[in-house]
Amino acid sequence: MIRGKKILLGVTGSIAAYKAILLVRLLVKAGAEVRVVITPAAADFVSVLTLSTLSKNKVLSVLADGETWANHVMLGRWADVMLIAPLSCNTLAKMAGGFCDNLLLAIYLSATCPVVVAPAMDEDMWHHPSTRRNLATILDFGNAVIPVNNGELASGLYGEGRMSEPDDILTYLEETYFRESQLAGKSVLISAGPTYEAIDPVRFIGNHSSGKMGFALAEQFFAAGANVQVVCGPTSEHTKYRGIKVSNVVSASEMFDSCLSIFSTSDIIVMAAAVADYRPLNQETQKIKKESGTISLELTKTKDILKHFGEIKNENQFLAGFALETENERVHAIEKLKNKNADLIVLNSLRDADAGFGKDTNKVIIFDRQGNEWLFPSKSKSAVAKDIVDIIIQKLHDKK
Structure with a gap:
């Protein structure tokens, strides 16, 4: 800036x-x-x-x-x-x-x-x-x-x-x-980080998401002039800009409720969080004691936040999501773009050495609903976020 x-x-x-x-x-x-x-x-x-x-x-x-x-x-x-x-x-x-x-x-x-x-x-x-x-x-x-x-x-x-x-x-x-003005007056909702799904008071199902990508996006959107709100799962990441609003949640259910409360007033929605697909069907109220043998854990699906937003978004809202894949990456990403009714999907693969949870770099391919795709080399997550924001700005400009 x-x-x-x-x-x-x-x-x-x-x-x-x-x-x-x-x-x-x-x-x-x-x-x-x-x-x-x-x-x-x-x-x-x-x-x-x-x-x-x-x-x-x-x-x-x-x-x-x-x-x-x-x-x-x-x-x-x-x-x-x-x-x-x-x-x-x-x-x-x-x-x-x-x-x-x-x-x-x-x-x-x-x-x-x-x-x-x-x-x-x-x-x-x-x-x-x-x-x-x-x-x-x-x-x-x-x-x-x-x-x-x-x-x-x-x-x-x-x-x-x-x-x-x-x-x-x-x-x-x-x-x-020195903020830019390309997105002045626009409201942006970003989800970031992991979710933790409680098994008992001390244990949970989670993932290795750090929230780095989500917060990098928040800062790039803010730099472009947007009003930015982040709904973040458990993470040590934070934003350097005081003007970015951050809501902290723990579970997928809490993330859904918090995002939904902001969704209707958001012009751009980017779901960058690694939300758990499943949660324990029953959460124990006391710590499960170690016993001999095995233990069975019954899981049930969590709410698909990206899909729900794809179903309820209006024509003036722009919805983007992320696809972290380990195989058939391109096919799965394009399927997700269509099935979730998103406007943009950002694909990264765990098979890329410079991509994945906790890293400071990322390597992405971006797909839109018109069949366009953008392939980028490995970059810092801040630079990747800038690429994503620039593409979204261009897409919004093309809609005018």
């Missing part, structure tokens, strides 16, 4: 200035064009040479240097976003008061782009009434404030005031300023 964007990074005098080095590296790696401006105090905490090398641009710190003038007005108009990280207590006070005694503040006061700050200070400074007042003031000016973290501080104390981590700042910029 941030590729090709122009980021003006301001660095102020704080021990957290070392994080600016990591932040510049992340921004440049993500494809952003980065220019750095520092306050005089910041030069005591971070190397200008390091920042200029990583940003691939000269670091600016003064309004005029000999015969050269730093055009603060044009810098504030050049950027897509001005980010001040770290924001010291001193610079915060100057921003709130409208002071203009250095290049960074001159750019800030003339900036026409959004301005977002990541404060960094000790806990007592963070909670001081003047700091709270100054934060409220710059918020009233229309600036955005990235919340501080709770953690170890430079004073040796532990508490609030720690600057947000560079990864989190990058995510904040993506989510707040």
Whole structure:
């Protein structure tokens, strides 16, 4: 999302200035064009040479240097976003008061782009009434404030005031300023992860699904501008975007009920979860004790969520599912596409070394109802998710 964007990074005098080095590296790696401006105090905490090398641009710190003038007005108009990280207590006070005694503040006061700050200070400074007042003031000016973290501080104390981590700042910029608009206004429902079907209070029938593919899809749909809700079975996966809503369930029955409650308001439905096909007919209320011999377990079918949605979807809804196969993969996937009345089926095979449960990569073939198919090489699940979302966007465009 941030590729090709122009980021003006301001660095102020704080021990957290070392994080600016990591932040510049992340921004440049993500494809952003980065220019750095520092306050005089910041030069005591971070190397200008390091920042200029990583940003691939000269670091600016003064309004005029000999015969050269730093055009603060044009810098504030050049950027897509001005980010001040770290924001010291001193610079915060100057921003709130409208002071203009250095290049960074001159750019800030003339900036026409959004301005977002990541404060960094000790806990007592963070909670001081003047700091709270100054934060409220710059918020009233229309600036955005990235919340501080709770953690170890430079004073040796532990508490609030720690600057947000560079990864989190990058995510904040993506989510707040740089989402695409192809799916703006669209609501997307995604199922992810496994389901666990209880045998007794401590045992269950399950599978090895990690939920990685479902969450990768959620983030790609969100990046394209959609409103995204994930219904997720038991997994350690999570999304980095706060705007994605996640509902946690355990069993196939719970997943069906949760998905159904969202289905009617969803424009795009992608069933990526590995839902159990069977569950124990009877669930024991007490732990089954180990005894000699064998034990029989009677199973009954669970509700086929994808098939049910294929039966009730309207012409304006787009339904996609996944087929994980071990043999006759193409035949079974196309049969599933037809039998479930889906608009798209994503096939992956456990026979592919780079596909399957728990892996960070996947290799898929995508089929649609019109007989088209798309074959992709092995990619990261994030890249696979991007391919799937791009195809769905194209399919929706073709329907218009």
